[in-house]
Amino acid sequence: MHKVIYDTDPGVDDAMALLFLHRHPEIDLIGITTVFGNASVETTTRNALFLKREWEIPAPVAKGASVTIDAARAEREWPAMVHGDNGLGNIEVPHTIDLPLDPRPAHRFIIDTVRANPGEVRLVAVGRMTNLAMALKEDPQIAGLVKDVVVMGGNFYVPGNVSPVAEANIHGDPEAADIVMTAPWKVVVIGLDVTSITTMSRSYLGAMAARGDAAVKLLDGLSQHYIDFYSHAVEDGMMVHDSCAAVYVVAPALFTTITGAVRVVCGGIADGQTVIKPDGRRFPPGDWDGLPSQIVATGIESQRVIDLIRDTMLRA
Numbered sequence: 001m002h003k004v005i006y007d008t009d010p011g012v013d014d015a016m017a018l019l020f021l022h023r024h025p026e027i028d029l030i031g032i033t034t035v036f037g038n039a040s041v042e043t044t045t046r047n048a049l050f051l052k053r054e055w056e057i058p059a060p061v062a063k064g065a066s067v068t069i070d071a072a073r074a075e076r077e078w079p080a081m082v083h084g085d086n087g088l089g090n091i092e093v094p095h096t097i098d099l100p101l102d103p104r105p106a107h108r109f110i111i112d113t114v115r116a117n118p119g120e121v122r123l124v125a126v127g128r129m130t131n132l133a134m135a136l137k138e139d140p141q142i143a144g145l146v147k148d149v150v151v152m153g154g155n156f157y158v159p160g161n162v163s164p165v166a167e168a169n170i171h172g173d174p175e176a177a178d179i180v181m182t183a184p185w186k187v188v189v190i191g192l193d194v195t196s197i198t199t200m201s202r203s204y205l206g207a208m209a210a211r212g213d214a215a216v217k218l219l220d221g222l223s224q225h226y227i228d229f230y231s232h233a234v235e236d237g238m239m240v241h242d243s244c245a246a247v248y249v250v251a252p253a254l255f256t257t258i259t260g261a262v263r264v265v266c267g268g269i270a271d272g273q274t275v276i277k278p279d280g281r282r283f284p285p286g287d288w289d290g291l292p293s294q295i296v297a298t299g300i301e302s303q304r305v306i307d308l309i310r311d312t313m314l315r316a
C-alpha cells in the first residue's frame, strides 16, 4: 500500500484527484492538508471537509498556510473564473461543515506523520508548496524520511498558464517551490508538459457519472463550471492536472521522465518559471550545481491515465 498525504487546494481538479486517491485500492490516504491557492485557505479547508463528509473519507484534514512563505509577496486574487467563487464550481456547499479539523497546522501534521512512518510516506502536493516548505524549514531531517514527493506544478518545454513561462501552483509561491525542488529528497514533477494534454471530455465524465454512485455524480456536477472555463483551450472538456500526479503514485510506467536539478525563478519577468538542468548536460558553473537530481515528466499516455481515473472512480 502507498501511504499518501495529499496536500491540496480544492479546487475542482483537486477534488477529482482526492476521489481517485480515496478509491484506489493500492493507496492508503492517511492525511489531507490544505493550502491557499484556488481559493483562500478557509475556503479550501471547508471544501476538503465537505468532500471528506460527502465521500466518507476517513483521513484527517489539517489546515495549512494562508499566505506565501515569503511574507513580502503581495496577496493575489483567487481564480474564481477557473474554480468558481467557492472553489468547487459554484455548486451549493454549506458555509461550515460540522467535522473536526486535526488540531495541528498542516506542516506540523506532515512532520509528525512522516516521523511516525519513516521511509513510507508519499507526499502528493497539488497546490502551492508552502506547507511542504514550512515543514522542511521546521524539521529539515524529514527530507531523509519521506519516500517521495509527487508535485503537480511547473512547465519545462511548454508555455505556462498564468504567465508565458509560469504555472499557477509554482507562480503562487515560487520561493516555497524552490525550497521543495532543491531539498535532498526525491521529487517527481508532474507539470503542464503532461497535464495540459491530459483532458477528460464533458461527455466522458457524464457517462462516468451515469454509471457511478453519488460521489461520481457530485464530481460531475462540481466540474461543469471548470469545463466551461476550459473551453478556450479544450474542446468541451477539462485538463485533469492534479489527477495526473495522483495517478503517478500507482502507475509511473504511464509517464516518460528526465532527471536533473530543478530550480524556480523567484522574481522578475520570469517569476515562477521552472528550470531543469538535465543530467549529463555540461554548462559553466551555475545555481544548479550540487543540487539533487529530481524527476520531471515529459511524456504521458493520456488516454490510459484517463481510463485509469474512470475505472478507479467506478470502484465504489
Ligand code: BDR
Pocket: 011, 012, 013, 014, 038, 082, 126, 127, 152, 161, 167, 168, 169, 241, 242
Ligand atoms: C494547477 O492550478 C490549479 O488551478 C489546479 O488545481 C492545478 O493544481 C494547474 O496549473
Ligand code: CA
Pocket: 008, 009, 010, 011, 013, 014, 038, 126, 127, 242
Ligand atoms: Ca490544485
